[in-house]
Amino acid sequence: MKWKQILLVVGISALTSITSVWLYGKYANSRATSFTQSTDGKTPANYAGFFNAAPGAEITDFTKASQAAVPAVVHIKTKTPAKKITNQLPRNRGGMFDDFFDQFFNYPQVQPEQRASGSGVLISDDGYIVTNNHVISDGGTGVAEEINVTLNNKKTYKAKVIGKDPSSDIAVLKIDGTGFPYLVYGNSDNVKLGQWVLAIGYPLTLETTVTAGIVSAKGRSIGVNGRQSQTPIESFIQTDAAVNQGNSGGALITTDGQLIGINSAIYAPTGTYAGYSFAIPVNLAKKIVNDLIKFGDVKRPYLGIMSDSRNVNATDGAYVGTVAPDGAAAAAGLKKGDVIKKINEIPISSWSELQGTIASLNAGEKISIQYKREGKDYSTSATLKADQGNYGNIAANSLGELLGAELENADKKVTQRNDAEGGIRVKRILKGGPLSRTRMQEEFIITSINGVPVTTIEELSRAIASTRGENLNLEGFYDGYEGLYRYPVMLAQEEE
Structure with missing residues (x-):
């Protein structure tokens, strides 16, 4: 009897367990909310053409492009001799302490000899080289007194500056000779996000260096050219190819060896490469180069x-x-x-x-x-026209609406009396506008924005547009008062 009772208990327990598991599974399946992608053979529209490549496609090869391009990328070394400089502080007009302050604050000092290096790209067999304007700069608005170019074969040449364009940060050099290797222009308009690219140059005084990355973005503006021009032009190709100091002016090429950009800047909060580099598109560089060689300066087109x-x-x-x-x-x-x-x-x-x-x-x-x-x-x-057009009062009204003020170009007598080339007069400050939230007073003459000199309303408008941000620093003077004044301005932004 005992065995029968035991077997009965075991059987009932097993049946109960099986039934419980079955009921739970049925309940759980009825509650499931899992997502299953469609298997009807269709693919999302954004994958169009993605799976059309033949199976077993070749792995991207960087060697041929590198071997073709390296001989055409050059090392540029510049030297600017020591020179006397002054602080260029505003003078007290007719004050009794003029001589005292000139002696102690505007006394000429010696700027030591400066040496710098960068990269460049040969673009013709007779020695034309494209590089960055800042590579051959003397640190100001001029060019270095001595510019030497060393090719990949270690031969060194004296270079002559054909022309420069601070707005785009392009300069053209020339070395004497023929039969030089050079890079073939590509088409930067055809560059695609995610495309493999190679950066070639002479970083950190090293010999020729090739790095690889992809195109991360196009049409980038980072505000760097505003440091050397009142009319900066920026539409960079952004890549993650490693670029450091010394790479400036070097080549950005495709995997088939075509030149698509001139490396110009890096994102460097620490002073060295931090993951992003920026190149001037070759289609823009090509136009600038052609103008500099043909005319000596750039014939800018304008849409107005x-x-x-x-x-x-x-x-x-x-x-x-x-x-x-x-x-x-x-x-x-x-x-x-x-x-x-x-x-x-x-x-x-x-x-x-x-x-x-x-x-x-x-x-x-x-x-x-x-x-x-x-x-x-x-x-x-x-x-397209050869001049930007006359904006007249339209620009003043538009800019005045943005800043909350009535503006006009300053009178020449006032600017000359204050040793300024020009400026914008703040005729009236409107209540509630951005300027009303500063300590600026009416009759202030604006002469620079974020360190960039401006002499007219049109220049001020373009300079504000190039800042691409909310923070402005307006600098200028008051007629009849000594010194320069600076006002930080936060522009009011419309909600999107």
Whole structure:
């Protein structure tokens, strides 16, 4: 009997357990919310063409491009001799202490000899070289007194400066000789995100160095060219190829050896490479180089518009602010508030991309423009002009609205009396505007913004647009008062 009872208990327990497990499984399945992707053979639209590559495709080869490009990238060394400098402090006009202050504060001091090095790219067999303006600079607005170029084969040549363009940070050098290796131009408009690229140069005084990375972004503006120009042009190709000091002026090439950029800047909060580098697109560099060789300076084309300062960082197109009545854009029918989306079928997603695209063209060239106005798509054509147009009171009103003030170009007698080349007079400060939140007083004469000199309303407007941020430092003077005054200004931003 005992065995029968035991077997009965075991059987009942087993049956109960099986039943419980089955019921729980059924309940759990009814509650499941798992996600399963579609298996109907369709792929998302963003993967179009992604799986079309033949199986077993070759691994990207960097060796051929490196071997072809390295001989055409040169090492540039500059020397600027010692020179006397002064602090250039404002003088007290007619004060009894003029001589005393001149003796102790404006007394000439000696700036020691400066040596620097960078890279460059041969672009012709007769010795033309493209590099950065800051590579051959004397530290100011001039060029180094001595510039030597060393090729990959260790031969050294004296270089002559053909021309320079601080706005784009491009300079052209020439060395005597023929039969030099050189790089073939590519097309930077065809560069794609994620594309492999190689950076070649002479970093940290090392010999020729090749690094690899991908294109991280296009049309980048980082505000670096504003340090050397009142009219900076920035539309960089951003990569993660390692670039350091000394790489400036070197080549950014594709894996088939074509030149697509001139390495110009790094993102370096610590002073050395921190993951991002920036190159000038070759289509822009090519136009600048051709002008410098042919004319000695750059023949800039203009569309005749200024950016909408409140939307200068937008990434869905280039927002039009002020339109010059006699400019190319006005003749084409563009108005304030329009958003430019394409130029010659080239997509435009930001103001910096528009700048770079227009700057790579020539005055007199006819372009197609696609833009949005109040949500609707439009297209037109324009002929670029050799001058930017006359903005007159339109720029003053637009800029005044942004800063909260009535502005006008300063009287020449006032600027000359204060040893200034020009300036912008703050005629009236409006209540509630950005300037009203500073200690600035009416009749202030603005002469620089963030350290960049400005002499007219048009220059001030372009300088503000190039800051690409909210913080401004306006510097200037008051007629009849000694010294310079500086006011930090926070621009009010519209909510998106």
